[in-house]
Amino acid sequence: MKLLDTIKELNANISDVATSEKAKKLRKKLLVGGGIGAGVGILMVLAGFILFMTAGDSMMESMSPSMSSFIFPMIIFMLGGIVTTVSIFFIKAGLTILIGGESSKFIDKTVNTRCECGESVKEGDKFCPKCGRALRKTCSCGKVNEPNAEYCSECGKKLV
Ligand SMILES: [Zn+2]
Ligand SMILES: [Zn+2]
Structure with a gap:
């Protein structure tokens, strides 16, 4: 890894x-x-x-x-x-x-995604363990959405 x-x-x-x-x-x-x-x-x-x-x-x-x-x-x-x-x-x-x-x-x-502070974060994490920033949400379809997104902009699925 x-x-x-x-x-x-x-x-x-x-x-x-x-x-x-x-x-x-x-x-x-x-x-x-x-x-x-x-x-x-x-x-x-x-x-x-x-x-x-x-x-x-x-x-x-x-x-x-x-x-x-x-x-x-x-x-x-x-x-x-x-x-x-x-x-x-x-x-x-x-x-x-x-x-x-x-x-x-x-x-x-x-x-998986990376926080703006540079820390690498696990998929599904909502906040950065290093700086506490809200993280971008990765949909199951693969689309990376903004932290404040409620629904996927690609497939419309509700983001958890
Ligand atoms: Zn961070
Ligand atoms: Zn999606």
Whole structure:
């Protein structure tokens, strides 16, 4: 049960961070921003590459190589690479929050609850043995309700 306690402790921290409204908004921003960024970045890489090839062609045709016609596509190419890398980092961060939030919801349902003071409490406990705070009520359907709830908000069963 030591491991379970550790998981619960970790979960309490992730859960607070990952399921908050702020995190949800941040997650959306990260995923949408990262997605757009990655798209733009890849387009830039492609554009840079095509421009580079075009510059090579025109150079061979005119036989007058100019370095500037290569530098510009290369800058676009490199910037595209950086934008893509940064965007993928954002997407990863967004996914981490998403997975953290979902897994903590899952653990919340399967493992018992925890008091706001951090003390882990047994299922069915009404008050925290450590600080005396009223605890959230877990319904038999698995839904965790607020301490003052009389009926389950999920299935409507009377909470004891
Ligand atoms: Zn407590
Ligand atoms: Zn219920």
